[in-house]
Amino acid sequence: MTESIVVDHVSKTFTMQYHRTLKQMAVATVRGLPLNETFQAVNDVSFTVEQGESIGLMGLNGSGKSTLLKLINGVMRPDAGTIRTRGRIAGLIATGTGFHPQLSGRDNLFLNAAILGMSEAETKRKFDEIVDFANLGKFLDTPVSHYSSGMYARLGFSIAIHVDADIFLADEVLAVGDKPFKKKCMVKMQEVRKQGTTIFYVSHAAASVRAMCDRVLVLESGHLNFDGGTDEGIRYLQYDDDEASQEELLDGELGADV
Amino acid sequence: MRAANKAHQQQQADERGRRKNAAARARALAEKKADAMPVVHLEGEKQERFVDAVLTDPAPRGGILEVFQQRYLLRLIVGRELAQLYAASLLGLLWSYIQPALRFVVYYFVFGVVIAAHRGIPNFAIHLFCGIVFVHYFSETWSAGTRSIWSNRNLVLKMRVPREIFPVASMVVAFYHTGPQILVLMIASIVVGWHLSFTAVAAGVLGFAILFTFAGAMALIFAALNVYFRDFQNIVATITQFLHFMVPMMYPFSLVHDMVDKHPVIYQLYMANPLAEAVLLMQKFFWQASVDDPSSVANEFPPDLWTRGFVILGACLLLLLFAQKFFARLEGKFPERL
Ligand SMILES: Nc1ncnc2c1ncn2[C@@H]1O[C@H](COP(=O)(O)OP(=O)(O)OP(=O)(O)O)[C@@H](O)[C@H]1O
Numbered sequence: 001m002t003e004s005i006v007v008d009h010v011s012k013t014f015t016m017q018y019h020r021t022l023k024q025m026a027v028a029t030v031r032g033l034p035l036n037e038t039f040q041a042v043n044d045v046s047f048t049v050e051q052g053e054s055i056g057l058m059g060l061n062g063s064g065k066s067t068l069l070k071l072i073n074g075v076m077r078p079d080a081g082t083i084r085t086r087g088r089i090a091g092l093i094a095t096g097t098g099f100h101p102q103l104s105g106r107d108n109l110f111l112n113a114a115i116l117g118m119s120e121a122e123t124k125r126k127f128d129e130i131v132d133f134a135n136l137g138k139f140l141d142t143p144v145s146h147y148s149s150g151m152y153a154r155l156g157f158s159i160a161i162h163v164d165a166d167i168f169l170a171d172e173v174l175a176v177g178d179k180p181f182k183k184k185c186m187v188k189m190q191e192v193r194k195q196g197t198t199i200f201y202v203s204h205a206a207a208s209v210r211a212m213c214d215r216v217l218v219l220e221s222g223h224l225n226f227d228g229g230t231d232e233g234i235r236y237l238q239y240d241d242d243e244a245s246q247e248e249l250l251d252g253e254l255g256a257d258v
Numbered sequence: 259m260r261a262a263n264k265a266h267q268q269q270q271a272d273e274r275g276r277r278k279n280a281a282a283r284a285r286a287l288a289e290k291k292a293d294a295m296p297v298v299h300l301e302g303e304k305q306e307r308f309v310d311a312v313l314t315d316p317a318p319r320g321g322i323l324e325v326f327q328q329r330y331l332l333r334l335i336v337g338r339e340l341a342q343l344y345a346a347s348l349l350g351l352l353w354s355y356i357q358p359a360l361r362f363v364v365y366y367f368v369f370g371v372v373i374a375a376h377r378g379i380p381n382f383a384i385h386l387f388c389g390i391v392f393v394h395y396f397s398e399t400w401s402a403g404t405r406s407i408w409s410n411r412n413l414v415l416k417m418r419v420p421r422e423i424f425p426v427a428s429m430v431v432a433f434y435h436t437g438p439q440i441l442v443l444m445i446a447s448i449v450v451g452w453h454l455s456f457t458a459v460a461a462g463v464l465g466f467a468i469l470f471t472f473a474g475a476m477a478l479i480f481a482a483l484n485v486y487f488r489d490f491q492n493i494v495a496t497i498t499q500f501l502h503f504m505v506p507m508m509y510p511f512s513l514v515h516d517m518v519d520k521h522p523v524i525y526q527l528y529m530a531n532p533l534a535e536a537v538l539l540m541q542k543f544f545w546q547a548s549v550d551d552p553s554s555v556a557n558e559f560p561p562d563l564w565t566r567g568f569v570i571l572g573a574c575l576l577l578l579l580f581a582q583k584f585f586a587r588l589e590g591k592f593p594e595r596l
């Protein structure tokens with residue numbers, strides 16, 4: 001077994017800027033208000049993933065899951081700690097990929113594939129497969145700004161899954177897809193998983209995580225509070241099992257997202 | 259007192275009720291979410307995958323060098339910029355020639371015919387057009403480069419790319435626009451009698467080197483600044499309006515040189531502008547070499563043109579190095595500032 005992802009004491013702090021114009025800044029300084037505030041989205045997280053492992057990343061809204069994935073795929077850099085990955089990384093983080101609205105689906109496909117590390121020849125070879133999977137029909141050559149959000153997600157997912165990556169990150173990518181397409185995507189992901197690709201799957205759907213993953217990580221306000229088997233992880237998250245912990249739920253962060 | 263207490267109790271009861279309600283909704287949501295994704299099981303044995311790579315940082319600090327390793331991606335991004343520029347435009351690429359052509363006509367009329375500043379400048383049209391073309395290249399690189407990260411935030415936010423690629427793409431796009439203009443300039447120079455000489459070529463090479471390093475450095479610095487404060491794109495747009503007046507093209511350099519004794523500081527400031535030096539070197543290549551007797555216009559160049567040129571090139575290389583460091587420093591925070 002080889003290590004695929006090594007995350008070592010990683011933290012990420014966001015600075016929230018309140019005042020953008022000079023006038024607002026001056027007013028804030030005079031009144032003694034803070035000019036910015038920091039927020040720690042990922043807090044001293046460490047774990048190691050072996051090649052071929054399939055990880056379910058769970059946690060409430062705002063617990064830092066997307067931020068952690070952005071750190072892993074290199075969009076963001078950690079403020080402290082180190083991240084090391086092996087091989088090609090593909091995937092979708094939060095809905096919508098880096099598409100350019102004025103460009104056609106075809107041009108976006110080539111551009112995205114190139115960013116994910118595919119050469120021109122490789123893209124051409126896989127072109128039909130990607131287009132078939134996304135099932136865009138005659139919309140392939142219209143600007144993606146005319147796509148429905150589902151079509152957008154289809155194309156994005158289709159490109160990412162066909163990249164033949166060593167690490168695949170899926171962060172609530174399919175939230176807007178319809179049922180048959182979601183099903184198709186899960187089948188495809190299982191296929192990729194079978195080929196030994198490391199998978200990071202973010203989802204609130206326990207049953208789906210149970211089927212897809214070998215291991216669950218639970219983030220709670222930036223802390224990695226659980227790292228272990230799938231069933232234990234899901235049980236760890238079942239706040240509403242008994243009355244006592246239900247109070248926790250009432251007071252806890254869940255209230256914020258309802 | 260009692261009333262206040264009662265109100266407080268009531269408030270607490272309300273609060274409890276609201277939370278209970280929220281909890282019920284949270285559970286309902288969790289249940290809905292639980293079967294929101296279809297369940298598909300793994301079929302067959304998992305295979306082992308051999309990954310022929312070492313553990314590395316997913317966000318390497320490759321800088322500009324990494325951009326040149328990813329030429330295919332650069333080509334796609336440049337193609338995309340061009341396509342986007344001329345989407346839904348009838349004249350398309352022609353627009354980037356219409357603007358300098360009009361500018362040329364207007365300047366030629368005002369400075370050449372009305373003010374007659376061209377007295378003593380043979381082939382004034384080439385003298386002027388030479389300035390217009392290279393100032394155009396610099397202005398376009400600088401202003402498009404400044405906007406480049408911001409206008410590509412879709413990509414910057416979602417995917418890992420060496421972010422220097424966007425300012426560099428602006429340089430290439432600007433060259434795509436100025437390339438044919440340079441060709442026109444070259445043809446015009448040859449028609450009026452351009453002749454090849456070693457000094458001319460050396461001046462051309464030095465001029466291009468200064469132009470590219472300076473434009474690239476400014477594009478990088480301002481692209482990073484513009485992510486933090488969008489004011490910078492307005493600042494750049496304002497400055498580029500004046501650039502044409504800050505290089506010797508509508509008026510002869512000898513007029514500028516006349517200031518050297520009366521206003522030495524202003525003269526030095528004027529000459530410290532790498533763009534002015536680059537335009538002078540370009541004029542040495544295109545214009546002086548097209549004049550019948552090149553030595554007759556020797557006073558249209560500073561006596562220390564060459565030393566100045568090398569010093570400025572050195573300064574621009576340092577500036578580019580600084581720009582890369584500066585960009586790399588700010589770049590880490592781009593995704594959260596966009
Ligand atoms: N650019 C930013 N600036 C400031 N705060 C940010 C920024 N991006 C994310 N955050 C904060 O970081 C926290 C974690 O966000 P993140 O998107 O990682 O959550 P998440 O676990 O993916 O949530 P969800 O389940 O809703 O997708 C949130 O509180 C969010 O407000």
Ligand SMILES: [Mg+2]
Binds near residue numbers: 171
């Ligand atoms: Mg998220």
